[in-house]
Every structure is written in C-alpha cells, then in structure tokens.
Amino acid sequence: MTLAASAFTQLATWPDLAEAEPSCGVGRALCSPHGEVAHFHSDGDVDLHLTxxxxxxxxxxxxxxxxxxLVPGSQWVTVRLDSAxxxxxxxxxxxxxxxxxxxxxxxGDGPRSECNDHRSAVHLRENLSGG
Structure with a gap:
C-alpha cells in the first residue's frame, strides 16, 4: 500500500471526514460538512484546502x-508524501x-476555490534561495 493510500484510509475513518468526488475530477477526495478538505491526486501528492x-x-x-x-493566490497547499x-x-x-x-x-475563503492539481505549484524556499 502506498503512503497516500494508507493516509487516505486512515483519514477516511475520522468522524468529520467522508469520501467524495473531487471537484477537479482527478483522484479521490475527502470532505467535511464545510466543504472539500483533501484531494488525493496520485500516489505522492495531496492537495489540502487550507484556506x-x-x-x-x-x-x-x-x-x-x-x-x-504553495501556489501564489491559491487556498490550497500540496503535500508531497515521500516518507512516514x-x-x-x-x-x-x-x-x-x-x-x-x-x-x-x-x-475570500469560500469553499469553491480550485485545487492545485491544474496549477503551477512552486516551492517557496527554492524560489527564495534562487533554486
């Protein structure tokens, strides 16, 4: 089982989360009563609607x-799952x-913002260091 699959399985047991179709149409999603929380797009990337x-x-x-x-202007962050x-x-x-x-x-924190899957994600530390 991949790290993403394991994390999804664990999070799906949380009482405030339920599996749903992601609004972007890619992968699997978890939602709370207040809106989308996470999009699992691949075995390694998860977008979170952090606000x-x-x-x-x-x-x-x-x-x-x-x-x-982080993606400038996005209410979502992307987490790369490479380790426990x-x-x-x-x-x-x-x-x-x-x-x-x-x-x-x-x-400005409404639930209908687009996730980062179709945006250009940047790693701010790399940009700040010139990398």
Missing part, C-alpha cells in the same frame, strides 16, 4: 518543510484544515 487565512498565518512554517508546495514523516505532517495539516473550515465565514 487563504490559514496559509497566511502558517506560511513561514509551511515553507520550511520540503514536503509542502510527510504522512504525519499531512495528518497535522488535515486537522488544521478542519479547524480553519470551522472558522468560516471568512471573506
């Missing part, structure tokens, strides 16, 4: 890890997503 407000609040921490990619540590990070971020979604309504 713009939460991304701003935790941006410094998110950019320190090599597992998280990345899966633990994903679980923590899903918990943060659920908390952020409960804080709605926040202007």
């Amino acid at each position: 713009a407000r939460a991304i701003r609040r935790f941006e410094e921490h998110l950019t320190r890890t090599g597992a998280v990619r 540590t990345d899966v633990q990070l994903l679980m923590t971020l899903v918990s943060l997503v659920l908390q952020a979604h409960q804080a709605w309504p926040v202007p």
